[in-house]
Amino acid sequence: MSSFFTTPASQKKRKRDDTSAAQSSAKKKKVTLKRADSKLTSRKTARDESISGSGSEDNEIPLGASDNEVLSSVSESEDETGAERRLRLAERYLENIKGETETVGFDAEEIDRDLIAERLKEDAAATKGRLYRHIASDLDLSTSSRTLFRADTQSTTSVAVCPPYAYTVSKDITLIKWEIPTRTKSPPAKKNKNKATTKSPPLARRRPTKLLYSRGNKNETQNPKYQHHTAPILTVAASSDGKYVATGGADKRLIIWSAADLKPLRIFTQHRDAVTSLAFRRGTNQLYSSSKDRTIKTWSLDELGYMETLFGHQDEVVDIAALSLERCVSVGARDRTARLWKVVEESQLVFRGGGTSEKRRMNIKETVVNGEATSLKASYSEGSIDRVAMVDEETFITGSDNGSISLWSLHKKKPVFTVPVAHGLDPALKPEEASAEVVPSPKVPGEPQPRWITALATVPYSDLILSGSWDGRARVWRISEDKKRIEEIGVLGHAHVEAERNGNVDDLEANDGRRKEDQRTIVRGIINDIEIFERGDRGKDGLCVVIATGKEHRMGRWKTLRGKNGACIFEVPNRQACEPGATGVKLADVNNSEIQMKK
Numbered sequence: 001m002s003s004f005f006t007t008p009a010s011q012k013k014r015k016r017d018d019t020s021a022a023q024s025s026a027k028k029k030k031v032t033l034k035r036a037d038s039k040l041t042s043r044k045t046a047r048d049e050s051i052s053g054s055g056s057e058d059n060e061i062p063l064g065a066s067d068n069e070v071l072s073s074v075s076e077s078e079d080e081t082g083a084e085r086r087l088r089l090a091e092r093y094l095e096n097i098k099g100e101t102e103t104v105g106f107d108a109e110e111i112d113r114d115l116i117a118e119r120l121k122e123d124a125a126a127t128k129g130r131l132y133r134h135i136a137s138d139l140d141l142s143t144s145s146r147t148l149f150r151a152d153t154q155s156t157t158s159v160a161v162c163p164p165y166a167y168t169v170s171k172d173i174t175l176i177k178w179e180i181p182t183r184t185k186s187p188p189a190k191k192n193k194n195k196a197t198t199k200s201p202p203l204a205r206r207r208p209t210k211l212l213y214s215r216g217n218k219n220e221t222q223n224p225k226y227q228h229h230t231a232p233i234l235t236v237a238a239s240s241d242g243k244y245v246a247t248g249g250a251d252k253r254l255i256i257w258s259a260a261d262l263k264p265l266r267i268f269t270q271h272r273d274a275v276t277s278l279a280f281r282r283g284t285n286q287l288y289s290s291s292k293d294r295t296i297k298t299w300s301l302d303e304l305g306y307m308e309t310l311f312g313h314q315d316e317v318v319d320i321a322a323l324s325l326e327r328c329v330s331v332g333a334r335d336r337t338a339r340l341w342k343v344v345e346e347s348q349l350v351f352r353g354g355g356t357s358e359k360r361r362m363n364i365k366e367t368v369v370n371g372e373a374t375s376l377k378a379s380y381s382e383g384s385i386d387r388v389a390m391v392d393e394e395t396f397i398t399g400s401d402n403g404s405i406s407l408w409s410l411h412k413k414k415p416v417f418t419v420p421v422a423h424g425l426d427p428a429l430k431p432e433e434a435s436a437e438v439v440p441s442p443k444v445p446g447e448p449q450p451r452w453i454t455a456l457a458t459v460p461y462s463d464l465i466l467s468g469s470w471d472g473r474a475r476v477w478r479i480s481e482d483k484k485r486i487e488e489i490g491v492l493g494h495a496h497v498e499a500e501r502n503g504n505v506d507d508l509e510a511n512d513g514r515r516k517e518d519q520r521t522i523v524r525g526i527i528n529d530i531e532i533f534e535r536g537d538r539g540k541d542g543l544c545v546v547i548a549t550g551k552e553h554r555m556g557r558w559k560t561l562r563g564k565n566g567a568c569i570f571e572v573p574n575r576q577a578c579e580p581g582a583t584g585v586k587l588a589d590v591n592n593s594e595i596q597m598k599k
Helices: 018-052 067-079 082-104 108-113 116-128 516-520 590-598
Strands: 145-149 156-162 165-170 174-179 209-215 233-238 244-249 254-258 264-268 275-280 286-291 295-300 305-311 319-322 327-331 337-342 347-352 365-369 372-376 385-392 395-400 405-409 417-419 455-458 464-468 475-479 486-491 526-534 543-550 566-572
Touching: 156 543, 156 566, 165 233, 165 543, 174 233, 174 244, 233 275, 244 275, 244 286, 286 319, 327 385, 337 385, 337 395, 385 455, 395 455, 417 486, 455 526, 455 543, 464 526, 464 543
Parallel strands: 156 233, 156 526, 275 319, 319 385
Antiparallel strands: 145 566, 156 165, 165 174, 174 209, 233 244, 244 254, 254 264, 275 286, 286 295, 295 305, 319 327, 327 337, 337 347, 365 372, 385 395, 395 405, 405 417, 455 464, 464 475, 475 486, 526 543, 543 566
16 A cells, blocks of 8 residues: 555656746747747838838839949848838939929919818818808909890890800790800000000900790690790709709799700699799709799709608798708798708708898988988888898808898808898889879878899809899999908999999989989899809809899889890909919919908
């Protein structure tokens, strides 16, 4: 029997020395450390190779290189690290750029213009829908040229532009396609011996060419299969890609046309009353339509189908506008509201106009008209909001029947700023016009009334605004840099700001109340619509303004004037293009415009 003291040698456990155990553990640690170091070095070299580029590209040897150059390049590629390789490639790139600038030459202004930081700022502002271009101060209104064009039609109710084509519609159910001529350069400036260099004359005027037209028939009202309008066409819009033209009329029809040949593609009859306005979402074929049935409908022209209906207005919707985002702004006439519709969120923001407070009411002026004292209010109560145009995704403007132009922001429910009586006052009626008596009372009946704002237009994402009425002038405005004021620049065709606005009766004759400057009327008739597009890259060659005019208002016959039914084009150049010796036009970026505004 074995006991504790008599255990066989085979069953005894051998004990290791402490020194041998320590040596073995140290060896294992060294082996693991070496493996880790090898892995780290392999990863580091792979990362350096990926950063610096592929080895095949770096080790390329140019054709015609000598043996010494080949040996030096090979030795450099073998000995240098990843950081040294990147440094060598950067130095080579800079040397190439220096060689190009020395041979070709460069312009510091062009380099500043194309800075990456400025481009990123502009692109970010454009995507966010913020105002980022100040171009109003760069326009030369005094040298703008005017060209009239017309067809044998009644009052032109609306105009749409997709360069180089324009589309007009009229009350006699006519749709016409025009080709707008390209802008011709002005002749060089003349130099006088005793005087300084004179300004270049206005641009040569060329009349647009009539390409196609299509006319409806009012006698086909009871024919549901008739492929045209049967009542006056009130509005027209053209898609940005030039494929589609949409028209809406008093016959409750919305017709989609092929822009190439003006053939009807689809007729929609979902509206229950007259279609008053149309607007395409910028850069897409999504269409918004407003109607007197108090609704707004959205359409997809890619599928030529109906999408949805938006409800909320308490009166007929008379105008609508849209930009890049999936939202639109509409005005509801006598409900005196402007509503911004967020289509995706299925929500709306309501902006209420209407009454004028005592803080906004300006002083009442006393004057003499027809021998009698008459009080002229500088602010009149707002009865209907008739026009709307978007400046950017957060700012829009409206025009009303009291002659006021209001600036709105999404962050405020009331107007940020209002210009009262923007297009002046109509003279008061004569006693024989207001009374049916044989010998009417000499007392003046009533007071002069403001002219309505019948047309509004903007250059999207800029500070430029154009407005129209029946005073014979298309007025130009700009938004201040802080977006809190609207300032008048002048009128198309004249550089100065006329004092006839705001009820100044110095320009009214005592006998018949007509203006002294009627002989220099620029646009005869009522301005029913305005469209703007830019010439050149980001408007470096100026603007082209197309104005629809008529003897009557587009929605009715409340006022009839002596004018012409048709349209006119204004070519507005930039100031840099009009200056003698100018070689280029500077982009209207944020920094340059701020410098010019301060000057």
